[in-house]
Amino acid sequence: MAFLASDISPNSSTRQRLVRVARGLEPADVCITNARIVDVHTLTIFRGTVAIADGFIACVGQTVSALKTIDAAGGFLTPGLLDAHIHIESSFLTPRRFAEVVVPTGTVGVVCEPHEISNVIGIAGIRAMLEAGSKTPLSVWASVPSCVPASAFEASGASISPADAKLALTLPGALGLAEMMNYPGVLNLEPSVWQMLEVTTNQRRDGHAPGVHGKDFQAYIAAGLESDHEAVTEAEAFERLRAGAWLMVRDGSAARNLEALAPLISRLKPTRAMLVTDDADANELLEHGHCNRLLRQAIQYGIPPALAVRLLTLSPAEYWRIPHRGAIAAGQIADVVLFDSLEAANAQWVMRNGKIIAENGKLLEPSQAFTFPNSAMQSVHLPSTWNALQLERLAKKQPIIGVHANQIRTTALPSLEIGAADPSQDIVKLAVVERHSGSGRTGIAYAQGIGLQRGAIAQTIAHDAHNIICAGVVDSDMALAISTLQTMQGGVVIAQAGKIRAKLELPVAGLMSDAQASEVVAAQKQLEQVATELGCTLPHPIITLAFLGLTVIPSLKLTDQGLFDVEKFSLLEV
Numbered sequence: 001m002a003f004l005a006s007d008i009s010p011n012s013s014t015r016q017r018l019v020r021v022a023r024g025l026e027p028a029d030v031c032i033t034n035a036r037i038v039d040v041h042t043l044t045i046f047r048g049t050v051a052i053a054d055g056f057i058a059c060v061g062q063t064v065s066a067l068k069t070i071d072a073a074g075g076f077l078t079p080g081l082l083d084a085h086i087h088i089e090s091s092f093l094t095p096r097r098f099a100e101v102v103v104p105t106g107t108v109g110v111v112c113e114p115h116e117i118s119n120v121i122g123i124a125g126i127r128a129m130l131e132a133g134s135k136t137p138l139s140v141w142a143s144v145p146s147c148v149p150a151s152a153f154e155a156s157g158a159s160i161s162p163a164d165a166k167l168a169l170t171l172p173g174a175l176g177l178a179e180m181m182n183y184p185g186v187l188n189l190e191p192s193v194w195q196m197l198e199v200t201t202n203q204r205r206d207g208h209a210p211g212v213h214g215k216d217f218q219a220y221i222a223a224g225l226e227s228d229h230e231a232v233t234e235a236e237a238f239e240r241l242r243a244g245a246w247l248m249v250r251d252g253s254a255a256r257n258l259e260a261l262a263p264l265i266s267r268l269k270p271t272r273a274m275l276v277t278d279d280a281d282a283n284e285l286l287e288h289g290h291c292n293r294l295l296r297q298a299i300q301y302g303i304p305p306a307l308a309v310r311l312l313t314l315s316p317a318e319y320w321r322i323p324h325r326g327a328i329a330a331g332q333i334a335d336v337v338l339f340d341s342l343e344a345a346n347a348q349w350v351m352r353n354g355k356i357i358a359e360n361g362k363l364l365e366p367s368q369a370f371t372f373p374n375s376a377m378q379s380v381h382l383p384s385t386w387n388a389l390q391l392e393r394l395a396k397k398q399p400i401i402g403v404h405a406n407q408i409r410t411t412a413l414p415s416l417e418i419g420a421a422d423p424s425q426d427i428v429k430l431a432v433v434e435r436h437s438g439s440g441r442t443g444i445a446y447a448q449g450i451g452l453q454r455g456a457i458a459q460t461i462a463h464d465a466h467n468i469i470c471a472g473v474v475d476s477d478m479a480l481a482i483s484t485l486q487t488m489q490g491g492v493v494i495a496q497a498g499k500i501r502a503k504l505e506l507p508v509a510g511l512m513s514d515a516q517a518s519e520v521v522a523a524q525k526q527l528e529q530v531a532t533e534l535g536c537t538l539p540h541p542i543i544t545l546a547f548l549g550l551t552v553i554p555s556l557k558l559t560d561q562g563l564f565d566v567e568k569f570s571l572l573e574v
Contacts, residue, residue, distance in 0.1 A: 021058035028066040035072035040310035052334040055353035058196035080108030080335030081291035084316035089511040090279035096367035102290040106347040115145035120509040121375045122158030135368035143178035144168040151551040154559040155435030156465040158201040166199040176204030181552035189365035212223040234264045252277040254543040273317040297347040305342040368448040372532035376509040381438035388479035403449030408547040412556040423453040434560040445560045453535030455496030460510030463550040502530040
């Protein structure tokens with residue numbers, strides 16, 4: 001397992017110094033006094049002192065001499081927070097802008113799953129995200145995408161073969177194989193899927209099994225998959241824990257499952273559980289926080305505070321086998337956060353490797369710029385012949401995609417005799433346009449639940465292949481929005497009555513911006529405001545729209561090839 005170059009590891013000399021400091025034979029570099037220490041091993045909170053030397057914790061609870069003393073003034077000292085599963089691209093921010101937002105809130109490390117950018121530029125995307133992350137004060141590890149593309153029924157810009165994945169697993173910071181979304185391929189013993197599973201033996205294999213139960217879930221775990229973040233009910237979560245899988249309780253901008261699963265976590269206090277965001281947009285991060293938001297909400301939903309902390313520290317570190325992290329204990333890296341209270345979860349300061357790097361919401365160590373490859377900066381390609389006529393060919397009677405706010409699952413609604421979008425029935429036209437090779441191949445369907453009454457919304461964010469997805473009422477507005485995305489080289493656009501009403505430029509792979517987070521959020525809010533004015537009822541329209549093309553989340557989705565039935569795992573004849 002290749003770890004980040006920025007990770008510190010204790011050698012014999014460091015260990016011996018820690019021994020001398022712990023025994024009081026020489027002073028610590030720093031002592032944090034008068035702290036209420038959250039012990040994630042015993043799930044207790046106690047007052048004490050933490051002594052730090054050479055970036056590591058020498059001892060806890062004992063008073064020793066130190067070159068510098070930090071008075072915690074009764075605040076709560078926790079290990080640095082870790083997000084065990086996140087797609088940084090879904091924040092709309094590059095790693096350095098992402099780090100600028102989350103580190104001051106208490107997040108010291110994330111395990112990103114870069115299959116969004118990998119679907120656009122392949123293995124180069126994994127390398128770019130890790131290298132960009134290494135230039136920030138945030139530890140950015142990665143799991144290597146196992147399903148690029150997610151299925152054969154969507155056209156991505158690149159693919160990752162088992163040989164590619166095996167190579168990527170040697171990159172510094174690569175911790176294991178990312179979510180195996182092709183669970184039908186696992187269960188049906190498809191050779192290509194099993195070749196992917198076999199690229200790693202000692203590293204983790206992340207799972208992804210929405211709606212999989214009973215003997216099928218047992219078979220999925222028996223195949224070597226070790227986790228799942230798709231449980232939405234207590235029964236599903238319990239089944240995963242009982243099967244020995246690690247339960248990732250997801251609560252992000254698109255899917256919020258923490259409130260539903262919190263009672264089970266409180267009762268069982270499982271050691272194989274953690275909290276993750278999966279997808280969190282810039283507005284969510286800037287206004288509500290990152291892992292600290294999960295901590296705050298977990299406590300609000302009844303999870304005991306010390307347990308809530310463990311779900312965001314020790315459990316992620318143990319799952320991903322990240323050494324010397326996740327606890328305030330002798331020999332651990334001195335990554336700690338001082339909170340005013342655990343209920344509010346506002347970080348007063350954040351310490352990395354024994355040094356305070358953020359204080360009062362401000363990052364003290366700026367990130368360095370990173371230049372993404374040209375393939376990421378020129379990723380939107382449409383043929384010159386593509387126009388609004390591509391949107392007209394649509395069967396009058398076909399199933400309708402049922403969209404649900406705050407959920408990434410859809411339902412297949414009965415077919416209706418309809419020849420165009422019908423706002424009176426909350427029915428819009430949905431289009432997915434292939435944007436990687438320039439073919440312009442377009443899949444078209446109807447959707448209900450978006451609420452749009454006028455205009456069109458189009459974006460280059462469409463999990464996982466990230467083709468252009470557009471929802472609209474008028475074909476000409478849809479075509480204008482789609483063509484504008486090519487001019488912008490990616491992002492989100494709203495068109496109405498032949499004019500562009502709002503836009504968010506995302507020029508990095510059509511997914512991310514390197515602008516300040518506040519600028520991105522301002523554009524995002526303007527988009528959401530205009531969408532609401534046009535009748536959209538989704539609280540997070542960009543995120544929800546992005547999942548309407550994902551062929552591994554039930555039930556009915558749309559790709560550039562047409563309507564797709566996830567349960568049957570096949571395209572529908574319409």
